Amino acid sequence: MTPLLELRDVEARYGGVRALHGISLTVEDGDSVAILGANGAGKTTTLRAISGTVRHSGEILFRGKPIGSKSPEAVARLGIAHVPEGREIYGELTVWENLLIGANHRRDWRQAKKDCENVAGYFPRIAGRRDQQAGTLSGGEQQMLALARALVARPKLLLLDEPSLGLAPTIVSAFYELVQSLTDELGLTVLVVEQNANVALKATKRTYVLEVGRVTMEGASEDLRRDERIRKSYLG
Amino acid sequence: MIDWSELFQQIVAGLAAGGVYAILALALVLIHRATGVINFAQGEMAMFSCYIAWSLINTYDLTYWLAFALTLAISFAGGAGIYGVVIKPLSRAGEITVVIATIALLVIINGLAGWIWTPEIKFIESPFPPGTFTVGDVVISKQDLWVFGVSMICVSVVFAIFRFTRTGLMMRAAAIRPSTSRLLGIRVAFMLAVGWGLAAALGAVAGLMAVPSLGLEPSFMLTIIVYAFAAAVLGGLDSPAGAVLAAYILGVGISLLSTYVDFVAESQEFKLPIAFGVLLLVLLIKPTGLFGRTVARRV
Numbered sequence: 001m002t003p004l005l006e007l008r009d010v011e012a013r014y015g016g017v018r019a020l021h022g023i024s025l026t027v028e029d030g031d032s033v034a035i036l037g038a039n040g041a042g043k044t045t046t047l048r049a050i051s052g053t054v055r056h057s058g059e060i061l062f063r064g065k066p067i068g069s070k071s072p073e074a075v076a077r078l079g080i081a082h083v084p085e086g087r088e089i090y091g092e093l094t095v096w097e098n099l100l101i102g103a104n105h106r107r108d109w110r111q112a113k114k115d116c117e118n119v120a121g122y123f124p125r126i127a128g129r130r131d132q133q134a135g136t137l138s139g140g141e142q143q144m145l146a147l148a149r150a151l152v153a154r155p156k157l158l159l160l161d162e163p164s165l166g167l168a169p170t171i172v173s174a175f176y177e178l179v180q181s182l183t184d185e186l187g188l189t190v191l192v193v194e195q196n197a198n199v200a201l202k203a204t205k206r207t208y209v210l211e212v213g214r215v216t217m218e219g220a221s222e223d224l225r226r227d228e229r230i231r232k233s234y235l236g
Numbered sequence: 237m238i239d240w241s242e243l244f245q246q247i248v249a250g251l252a253a254g255g256v257y258a259i260l261a262l263a264l265v266l267i268h269r270a271t272g273v274i275n276f277a278q279g280e281m282a283m284f285s286c287y288i289a290w291s292l293i294n295t296y297d298l299t300y301w302l303a304f305a306l307t308l309a310i311s312f313a314g315g316a317g318i319y320g321v322v323i324k325p326l327s328r329a330g331e332i333t334v335v336i337a338t339i340a341l342l343v344i345i346n347g348l349a350g351w352i353w354t355p356e357i358k359f360i361e362s363p364f365p366p367g368t369f370t371v372g373d374v375v376i377s378k379q380d381l382w383v384f385g386v387s388m389i390c391v392s393v394v395f396a397i398f399r400f401t402r403t404g405l406m407m408r409a410a411a412i413r414p415s416t417s418r419l420l421g422i423r424v425a426f427m428l429a430v431g432w433g434l435a436a437a438l439g440a441v442a443g444l445m446a447v448p449s450l451g452l453e454p455s456f457m458l459t460i461i462v463y464a465f466a467a468a469v470l471g472g473l474d475s476p477a478g479a480v481l482a483a484y485i486l487g488v489g490i491s492l493l494s495t496y497v498d499f500v501a502e503s504q505e506f507k508l509p510i511a512f513g514v515l516l517l518v519l520l521i522k523p524t525g526l527f528g529r530t531v532a533r534r535v
Contacts, residue, residue, distance in 0.1 A: 071418070073418045076418075076421030082419045088416040090412050090413060097405060100402075101422070104402075104406050105422075153420070153421065
């Protein structure tokens with residue numbers, strides 16, 4: 001079976017500096033995959049290459065079709081939702097408007113609006129604040145909103161860029177629990193980038209370890225948690 | 237003793253003039269929020285739209301309102317086209333470059349209009365009935381009231397589009413966070429083109445409201461657009477509501493100034509400098525404009 005997402009020897013550079021030195025990875029349908037790595041390992045760049053916001057060479061296939069030359073909006077419309085680093089919610093708009101924006105390319109606008117309302121079931125903390133300015137939410141709530149905004153697009157593949165960044169540990173685990181239950185319930189596939197190895201290895205089935213733009217390890221997240229090298233360099 | 241009738245009439249006349257500034261100021265704010273620049277060609281675009289309307293009426297024998305509707309559609313397409321062909325390709329070079337480009341457009345459109353239609357003054361008759369009506373002692377010009385009404389309609393329609401429609405929301409999203417919006421699937425370039433189109437159509441309405449009393453020649457929008465710039469800056473360049481309100485205040489203020497302050501009434505050249513003296517004073521006290529930022533969040 002063709003994997004949902006496949007990267008073959010992807011290279012990317014910022015100006016003259018090479019950020020990715022030929023990354024290859026595979027994400028199967030229904031899988032949850034983590035990309036682990038230190039600052040500057042190329043994690044965010046990998047996600048950006050998939051989303052089409054960074055120039056790259058090599059092949060990126062979604063459902064077996066190349067998407068490497070597509071614009072970010074075209075990639076999003078194929079069913080790849082990107083929750084960017086730092087959340088990037090629309091602070092001056094309301095929570096409700098943020099959700100609607102996430103659903104922007106849905107054809108069935110009425111159903112999309114219903115989905116935005118139904119999001120309340122998963123995100124009780126933001127559902128009660130429909131008309132509040134999104135910028136006044138706490139960091140954790142903003143992260144939840146960013147996730148909800150991605151989900152109302154009804155994506156097939158969810159890209160999460162360091163969702164744990166700047167959040168308290170309890171909120172981080174609540175967030176990942178939610179992601180896990182959503183993956184099962186909605187049949188989502190998740191590719192998450194993390195510096196926080198603890199949570200990432202617990203919340204995903206498979207993990208790739210990135211070091212200076214190269215994949216250095218890959219395997220079942222459960223196995224990697226017991227791996228000596230991982231324990232030393234990422235789990236402390 | 238105050239002549240109430242005259243006062244009231246001057247206020248209505250001021251609201252009519254202010255209405256024209258308001259439509260244009262709204263167009264300026266729209267583009268500023270979408271592209272981050274002041275469109276210096278806004279007035280000339282409006283002037284060009286008026287020539288198109290003039291041709292539709294005089295060369296193609298269309299009725300006024302048909303020509304009006306067609307001019308709006310053509311202006312919309314023209315504005316979107318200018319964004320696609322000139323502004324978008326240049327926006328990577330930075331805001332200063334885009335501003336210079338709008339100044340270049342100003343000169344080009346002005347020259348083009350003079351070349352196509354000759355600089356000789358032309359007239360488009362007002363579509364509104366002439367004459368006045370009286371309430372008690374107060375005599376009100378019907379045309380002034382109509383122009384004010386049209387401006388209110390324009391402002392309401394634009395606000396409704398942004399507040400209540402799907403496209404309006406996505407346009408706001410595209411203006412606030414362009415790169416995130418693309419990541420979420422919004423066709424940002426298309427949304428900004430719609431914004432430019434809308435601004436151009438608004439300009440056309442403003443121009444067509446102003447042209448019956450001023451006459452049509454390539455520089456006829458000059459004074460008006462300067463007042464519109466003033467209103468936009470005064471209201472806060474990011475605040476549509478502020479810009480509109482400032483435009484009405486400016487219109488009424490100037491109307492009263494040139495009626496009740498003798499030296500202004502005697503010599504109309506004082507109007508502009510005084511208006512701008514006030515503008516500078518306000519900006520020195522509150523650099524973001526009267527309604528900067530706070531109002532902008534909601535619209």
